[in-house]
Amino acid sequence: MSGDEDLGPRLSGRLHYLLKRAQNDLAALHEELLAPIGINAGELSVLLLLDAREPESQQQAAQRLGVDRTTMVALIDALEGKGLVERRPDPADRRRNVIELTDIGRKTLRRATRASDQAERRLLSQLDGAETEHLRSLLRRVAAAPGDR
Amino acid sequence: MSGDEDLGPRLSGRLHYLLKRAQNDLAALHEELLAPIGINAGELSVLLLLDAREPESQQQAAQRLGVDRTTMVALIDALEGKGLVERRPDPADRRRNVIELTDIGRKTLRRATRASDQAERRLLSQLDGAETEHLRSLLRRVAAAPGDR
DNA sequence: TATTGTTATACTCTATAACTATA
DNA sequence: TATAGTTATAGAGTATAACAATA
Numbered sequence: 001m002s003g004d005e006d007l008g009p010r011l012s013g014r015l016h017y018l019l020k021r022a023q024n025d026l027a028a029l030h031e032e033l034l035a036p037i038g039i040n041a042g043e044l045s046v047l048l049l050l051d052a053r054e055p056e057s058q059q060q061a062a063q064r065l066g067v068d069r070t071t072m073v074a075l076i077d078a079l080e081g082k083g084l085v086e087r088r089p090d091p092a093d094r095r096r097n098v099i100e101l102t103d104i105g106r107k108t109l110r111r112a113t114r115a116s117d118q119a120e121r122r123l124l125s126q127l128d129g130a131e132t133e134h135l136r137s138l139l140r141r142v143a144a145a146p147g148d149r
Numbered sequence: 150m151s152g153d154e155d156l157g158p159r160l161s162g163r164l165h166y167l168l169k170r171a172q173n174d175l176a177a178l179h180e181e182l183l184a185p186i187g188i189n190a191g192e193l194s195v196l197l198l199l200d201a202r203e204p205e206s207q208q209q210a211a212q213r214l215g216v217d218r219t220t221m222v223a224l225i226d227a228l229e230g231k232g233l234v235e236r237r238p239d240p241a242d243r244r245r246n247v248i249e250l251t252d253i254g255r256k257t258l259r260r261a262t263r264a265s266d267q268a269e270r271r272l273l274s275q276l277d278g279a280e281t282e283h284l285r286s287l288l289r290r291v292a293a294a295p296g297d298r
Numbered sequence: 299t300a301t302t303g304t305t306a307t308a309c310t311c312t313a314t315a316a317c318t319a320t321a
Numbered sequence: 322t323a324t325a326g327t328t329a330t331a332g333a334g335t336a337t338a339a340c341a342a343t344a
Contacts (some may be wrong), residue, residue, distance in 0.1 A: 006213050008201025009260070014268045016179065018189050018288040019172040024215075025294075026165060042334090052157025059302060064155050066173075068336055073304060087303095095302040095343045100253050113159070119165045126290045135287045139167040141275045142284075145174075191311095194317055208325060222327060236326095244320045244325040 022123065029119035034093050038082060044116060046075050047101065047109040050085065057090065057097040084108055153220065179269035187231060191263060195224050196258040199234065204247040206239065223231050233257050251294065 011017055030041040039047070049061055056064075062072035076099060079085040084105035090096035101109070124132050160166055175264070179190040198210055205213075211221035225248060228234040235294035237246040250258070273281050 006202070007198055008326085010201060011194060011197040012292070013287065013289065014194075014197070014265065015272065016175060016203060016265065017194060018285065018292055019168060019175060021215075021292045022288055023168040023172055026168060026290075030165065030271060045160060045163075048160040048163070049156055052159060053155070057302080066170075069303070070305085071335055074335090075181060093344070094300085097303070116163065116165065122292060123164065123294070126294050127287065128167075135284070135291075136162060136164065136167065138276065138280060138284045138287075139164075139171055140162065142174075142273060143167055143170045144159070145272070145275050206325075218326070219314085219328085220312055223312095239325095242321075242325085246326070 026119060028145060029114060029122050033115040033119045034112060037108060039079075039084070039108065040113055041108065041116070043075060043079055043084075044109075044112045046072075046079060046114065046115045047105060050099060050101050051106070051109055055088075055100050057096040058087075059096070061099060072087060075146075079105070156190050162175075175268060179185060179265060182264040182268045183261060186257060188228075188233070188257065188261055190265070192224060192228055192233075193258075193261045195221075195228060196233065196254060196261065199248060199250050200255070200258055200265060204249050206245040207236075208245070210248060228254070231257075254281045 007017075027041065029047060030044075034040055034044065045065060046061065049064060050056060053061075053064070058072045058076060059069050065072070067075075067100045076085060076087065076097075080087060083102060086100050086102055087097040090098045120132075124135070127135065156166075176190065178194075183189055183193065194214060195210065199205060202210075202213070207221050207225060208218050208235060214221070216224075225234060225246075227237065229236060232251055235249050235251055236246040237249060239247045266274045273284070276284065
């Protein structure tokens with residue numbers, strides 16, 4: 001993207017532009033820093049979710065992440081193909097697959113989290129620690145908004 | 150997306166998640182509030198840019214907005230089809246099209262800006278005025294980062 | 299009948315490659 | 322040769338519809 005203020009203050013101050021820009025930049029940093037680990041930012045989200053909520057069915061994971069269950073199929077396919085998660089039929093309800101992290105998945109998660117931390121630090125290199133946490137807390141409150149859709 | 154803290158703090162506090170979520174929610178609000186006006190958020194960005202920098206060639210506009218020139222062709226096609234902008238061959242360099250807002254385009258821009266202001270207010274309904282401006286200023290500084298590519 | 303996972307398909311967004319007209 | 326606009330095409334990413342297995 002171009003510098004900054006070639007756009008005029010009305011555009012460069014709009015939240016649509018600012019959020020898209022921050023997200024694009026962070027996505028590029030994640031692509032660069034996660035590449036050696038062999039996963040992408042979306043897969044990291046799934047690993048983080050499983051680490052917090054495991055064991056979890058594909059449907060539950062999809063709902064929590066806000067994606068369609070068909071999207072989750074592809075995500076789990078990819079992660080399972082890399083040996084990071086395992087599908088196991090739920091004995092209590094055999095329509096369901098329970099998804100679990102493997103040991104390799106847990107190790108990969110730790111490495112990927114560190115890489116993602118670094119991506120965040122580079123994105124926010126202009127902010128000090130207090131400002132970084134303030135930004136995070138403001139965004140958290142935005143995400144928690146009641147009528148947010 | 151699901152509530153909030155079903156995800157665990159490690160995921161729900163990650164910037165990747167927070168930014169994507171804020172952007173998704175804002176996109177949904179824009180879709181709703183801009184629909185009666187007949188444009189989308191991307192087209193609003195082009196109108197805002199032209200209003201600040203007009204007259205501008207398609208290539209210049211694309212570079213400033215950070216999209217490919219082929220993407221700009223489609224954007225201008227749509228806006229021209231609605232009578233909001235006009236292409237005019239540049240007499241000084243007839244390879245170029247100069248793009249200008251029409252009167253209807255300027256009126257539409259004003260209405261769309263108000264709708265987008267409302268979308269932002271709804272997204273940020275949990276923040277007071279000072280917090281809103283603080284968030285905007287933090288995001289501006291993130292966007293202005295030097296090595297952010 | 300309803301739900302879970304799956305597959306096939308389609309849609310949106312955006313980029314790359316190739317063409318044309320101009321320079 | 323190089324550039325601006327255009328077109329055709331392809332690749333992500335994600336959704337909808339239909340199907341099989343199970344409840």
